[in-house]
Amino acid sequence: MRVVITGASGMIGQGVLRECLLDPDVTDVLTLGRTPTGQTHAKLREVVHGDFLDYAAVEDRLTGYDACLFCLGVSSVGMNEADYQRITYEYTLAAARTLLRLNPDLTFVYVSGQGTDSTASGRTMWARVKGRTENDLLALTDRAYMFRPGYIQPMHGIQSRTRAYRIMYRVVVPLFPVLRRLFPSSVTTTETLGRAMINVVRHGAPTHVLHSRDINAVGAAT
Numbered sequence: 522m523r524v525v526i527t528g529a530s531g532m533i534g535q536g537v538l539r540e541c542l543l544d545p546d547v548t549d550v551l552t553l554g555r556t557p558t559g560q561t562h563a564k565l566r567e568v569v570h571g572d573f574l575d576y577a578a579v580e581d582r583l584t585g586y587d588a589c590l591f592c593l594g595v596s597s598v599g600m601n602e603a604d605y606q607r608i609t610y611e612y613t614l615a616a617a618r619t620l621l622r623l624n625p626d627l628t629f630v631y632v633s634g635q636g637t638d639s640t641a642s643g644r645t646m647w648a649r650v651k652g653r654t655e656n657d658l659l660a661l662t663d664r665a666y667m668f669r670p671g672y673i674q675p676m677h678g679i680q681s682r683t684r685a686y687r688i689m690y691r692v693v694v695p696l697f698p699v700l701r702r703l704f705p706s707s708v709t710t711t712e713t714l715g716r717a718m719i720n721v722v723r724h725g726a727p728t729h730v731l732h733s734r735d736i737n738a739v740g741a742a743t
């Protein structure tokens with residue numbers, strides 16, 4: 522299995538990258554982003570690219586892949602809709618269209634979020650934009666899967682790049698087992714999320730939109 526990972530320097534992307542590098546079925550990993558990950562591994566290659574709307578300059582390095590695990594994303598806090606849509610919708614669809622053209626059988630796994638608005642017409646801006654993104658990805662290919670996690674606990678030393686989130690995650694660590702028992706439909710980990718993505722590429726999933734409970738079930742499968 523050969524995979525492309527976007528957003529590999531973010532918290533979710535770090536977790537997905539870790540699981541891909543550990544999984545014996547994943548033979549090659551290509552990270553695609555503006556900056557290197559800082560990691561070295563026999564499986565790992567990196568493409569540093571600054572224009573997420575145009576991949577023409579690096580297309581020759583994006584062929585022969587089985588999946589894209591799309592972890593690139595930003596918080597909508599403080600952003601206007603046009604800027605958020607450019608990053609959340611336009612960047613995602615540009616990558617999907619390019620990679621599917623170069624790899625017609627590619628599985629595309631997109632990290633969305635709990636509360637995404639499938640009607641793409643609700644009052645909450647981020648949910649509306651994510652809903653439109655999901656809908657257009659699902660229209661592109663029947664090998665698209667939308668992951669809608671709620672709370673994600675970072676594992677194995679992985680950290681958010683946002684200081685406030687790092688503090689929050691440290692506070693939650695001792696409470697996480699309780700949260701997982703009380704809210705199984707809203708809680709997962711970076712490890713389980715990464716395992717679930719790999720298993721979706723490997724086996725598919727019973728639904729194309731996976732919530733935390735689905736992610737946990739697929740991530741636990743062998």
